[in-house]
Amino acid sequence: DAKTTQPNSMESNEEEPVHLPCNHSTISGTDYIHWYRQLPSQGPEYVIHGLTSNVNNRMASLAIAEDRKSSTLILHRATLRDAAVYYCILSDWNRDDKIIFGKGTRLHILP
Amino acid sequence: GAGVSQSPRYKVAKRGQDVALRCDPISGHVSLFWYQQALGQGPEFLTYFQNEAQLDKSGLPSDRFFAERPEGSVSTLKIQRTQQEDSAVYLCASSSTGFDTGELFFGEGSRLTVL
Numbered sequence: 001d002a003k004t005t006q007p008n009s010m011e012s013n014e015e016e017p018v019h020l021p022c023n024h025s026t027i028s029g030t031d032y033i034h035w036y037r038q039l040p041s042q043g044p045e046y047v048i049h050g051l052t053s054n055v056n057n058r059m060a061s062l063a064i065a066e067d068r069k070s071s072t073l074i075l076h077r078a079t080l081r082d083a084a085v086y087y088c089i090l091s092d093w094n095r096d097d098k099i100i101f102g103k104g105t106r107l108h109i110l111p
Numbered sequence: 112g113a114g115v116s117q118s119p120r121y122k123v124a125k126r127g128q129d130v131a132l133r134c135d136p137i138s139g140h141v142s143l144f145w146y147q148q149a150l151g152q153g154p155e156f157l158t159y160f161q162n163e164a165q166l167d168k169s170g171l172p173s174d175r176f177f178a179e180r181p182e183g184s185v186s187t188l189k190i191q192r193t194q195q196e197d198s199a200v201y202l203c204a205s206s207s208t209g210f211d212t213g214e215l216f217f218g219e220g221s222r223l224t225v226l
Contacts, residue, residue, distance in 0.1 A: 046214040100156060
């Protein structure tokens with residue numbers, strides 16, 4: 001199974017952009033890149049997903065490297081509410097893969 | 112309802128008791144997933160339903176764990192003869208599509224504590 005590597009934790013200041021990195025050097029051509037986040041005492045929440053092109057939605061942007069071996073989740077203006085664990089996940093649409101969570105990155109937002 | 116609903120939110124069981132955890136997915140969602148989340152860890156996949164069919168139960172940790180979704184809507188996760196290592200948050204998620212082609216919507220979870 002393709003794996004992802006994320007930093008254990010990151011800090012950012014409130015109202016500044018946040019770039020959360022994810023390495024996935026063994027990604028296959030049919031792997032989607034998904035991001036979920038989990039706020040304290042809540043279930044995970046979908047953030048964004050993509051295959052090859054960069055993606056934008058109301059929550060965030062996903063920048064995918066040209067070789068697809070890494071990606072970056074971008075929160076354009078962090079708020080205290082964005083403090084959460086962020087999970088970067090690969091799943092192969094061709095094999096009907098499950099969404100498998102790793103340990104993620106714990107993001108701390110400083111007021 | 113508007114989202115995935117799980118009950119009970121909190122359950123305390125004595126070791127050896129049987130427990131049942133309920134999940135009401137978003138109306139019309141065909142896919143339903145159960146995950147187990149131990150303290151400080153990411154959620155771990157347990158099982159997956161498409162309508163009433165249980166297509167994948169590879170993550171169930173032992174034969175004490177059983178899940179069903181008889182009418183393709185509400186699902187129940189049953190744990191027999193609970194052990195202390197079963198203490199975790201049990202998360203349910205639903206999706207309008209399959210595994211990875213869309214967004215999973217999660218409930219808030221059921222926190223099980225086994226004494």
